Amino acid sequence: MRSIEQSLDKFHEAGIRPVAISVDTPEESRDLSKQAGYTFTILSDPNTEAIKRYDLLHAGAGINGHDVARPAEFLLDNRGTVRWINLTENYWVRARPEQILEAAKLLK
């Protein structure tokens, strides 16, 4: 997320809108945005509706055992078709902005 914010200009240049989604409430996401200086869209999925629809539920993995999303990134084109996916197998390892921007070249 930090690296996404740092590369936000490049994403916008490529015409890509980054959107982050977690189980956090809007208030919690707002606090996070403020604290970390995130300016991209953050959405709240406390009932894990979208998370389940994308089959990303990690049951009981949150603090106090609540359900969270397993980390994943999807790049969609402007018709909503999935063009690139990153389903990490290691919680610490996420897609790098360069990888995503490389994949974004497919959309043009």
Added chain:
Amino acid sequence: MKKLNWQIWAAFLLSLFAFFSYPLLFVRFPVTRDFPWANLLLFVVAAALMLFGLRRAFASGRPHPLRSKIGGGVLATLGLVVFGFFIFTVFIWARLMPASHGAPQVGQQAPDFTLADTTGKPVALSELRSTPLKGSAPPNGVLLIFYRGYW
């Protein structure tokens, strides 16, 4: 009245640093995040210091041989526990994730959703695709980033 030599303390503190510097510092940079070589290197230095310190503690002629042996042994054990916990956290726990066989694949339509943004306003995926980024043109694409959340 020195109970322990400094190498043992330094080694133990260094092992704590080697552990905590991963989530707090090195995870910020892909080069040190994707494989935690910097942290493993710190653990190697800590282990070398610890061995050096223990050799001194267990050498004859020390003023408090028993105390420094016990203290050194305890700190060396704790250091090993820290190292074991690091290996578990980074290499085992981090991979304990469900596989996600049902995620939308390349070429498929991404499932729609409507979720609240940070102001509580409902936002649909279709809006994210059509609302201009800047100027009047809609974006070429949307990057969905699912993350675990912070609370």
